Amino acid sequence: MNKKVLVIYFSQSGQLGDIINSLTGPLTAAGHTVETIHVQPVQAYPFPWSGKSFFAVMPDCVLGVPTELQPFQLKETAYDLIVVGYQAWFLSPSIPSNSILNHPSVKPVLKNTPVVTITGARNMWISAMERIRKMLKETEARHVGNIVLVDKHANFVSFVTILYWMFTGKRDRYLNIFPKPGVADADIDNCKVFGSVLENYLDKGNYDGMQEELVEQKAVVVKYNLMFIESKAKRIFGLWANFIVKRKKRTAWLVAFKYYLIIALFIAAPIILTVDAIFFKPFLSRRIKRQKQYYSGVN
Numbered sequence: 001m002n003k004k005v006l007v008i009y010f011s012q013s014g015q016l017g018d019i020i021n022s023l024t025g026p027l028t029a030a031g032h033t034v035e036t037i038h039v040q041p042v043q044a045y046p047f048p049w050s051g052k053s054f055f056a057v058m059p060d061c062v063l064g065v066p067t068e069l070q071p072f073q074l075k076e077t078a079y080d081l082i083v084v085g086y087q088a089w090f091l092s093p094s095i096p097s098n099s100i101l102n103h104p105s106v107k108p109v110l111k112n113t114p115v116v117t118i119t120g121a122r123n124m125w126i127s128a129m130e131r132i133r134k135m136l137k138e139t140e141a142r143h144v145g146n147i148v149l150v151d152k153h154a155n156f157v158s159f160v161t162i163l164y165w166m167f168t169g170k171r172d173r174y175l176n177i178f179p180k181p182g183v184a185d186a187d188i189d190n191c192k193v194f195g196s197v198l199e200n201y202l203d204k205g206n207y208d209g210m211q212e213e214l215v216e217q218k219a220v221v222v223k224y225n226l227m228f229i230e231s232k233a234k235r236i237f238g239l240w241a242n243f244i245v246k247r248k249k250r251t252a253w254l255v256a257f258k259y260y261l262i263i264a265l266f267i268a269a270p271i272i273l274t275v276d277a278i279f280f281k282p283f284l285s286r287r288i289k290r291q292k293q294y295y296s297g298v299n
Helices: 013-031 051-056 057-062 094-103 128-138 157-168 185-204 208-215 223-245 251-281 285-296
Strands: 004-009 031-036 080-087 114-121 142-150
Touching: 004 013, 004 094, 013 031, 013 080, 013 114, 013 185, 051 157, 051 251, 057 094, 057 223, 080 094, 080 128, 094 128, 114 128, 128 142, 128 223, 142 185, 142 208, 157 185, 185 208, 223 251, 223 285
Parallel strands: 004 031, 004 080, 080 114, 114 142
Antiparallel strands: none
16 A cells, blocks of 8 residues: 655755665655655755854754754645654754754644654764654654664764764765765665665554564664763753853854863763773663663654
8 A cells, every 4th residue: 555655854965865765765666655855954054064164053953943944845734654864963953953843844744643763873863862752752743763874983983084074075085094984885775674674564554563673673773882971961062052152252162162072072981981881880781771772762
């Protein structure tokens, strides 16, 4: 039976578009109608970024301030499934992603509709997903699936390569030493496996057990170290954002935040993780297991 699927997302580099095309390929092949909308802000965000323009969006991003989107028209008033693509900026949903879920054309079709969320991230996505999850709940959407693709290289390596990509627009091997930035092409191609799982449940119209099957297929992998650091960092990012947004002259404070971020990532985080590994983590195995299960799921 033909089902109507809405796919809506924002992407600067095109990576999320490639991920979504791989995911929805099995749906299209099965004969379902897939309506894809790649939204664009009225005031475009630059790509490649400059350092100044990138850090300038931090306060509004962390505080969830939406931006105006260019007009788009939905073909239907109701859908059998909605796929929402998003990306994390500063541990929060990107401003365009936040704006999609707050858009007056989108909120009505989300109500009582099954929704699958999907992201392509460097490595930290939990805080952004929690915000997305909250917004979906507020619109009374049925969050039935979540898929997370990440750059699987070491934290330092992916930090260097993502900055290279962001600030040059080039997705090649920096200095011919570092790997290509972003989600690996093989992982993007493998997303069609998740699409096949999704198509099976879409065809049945029942999504019970789908997220568990996606997790078995490695659609979501929660890493403890990243989960731990992100849980601490999101609070600090909120403090920075609330402080900077009240300043008339933000530039100097945004520069200070940039250097704080570098120090926190390369100096503070390893120290905190070492202390945690010695004094806390060995005694919190049950709690950690529950947290991983929660972040892997959708309920």
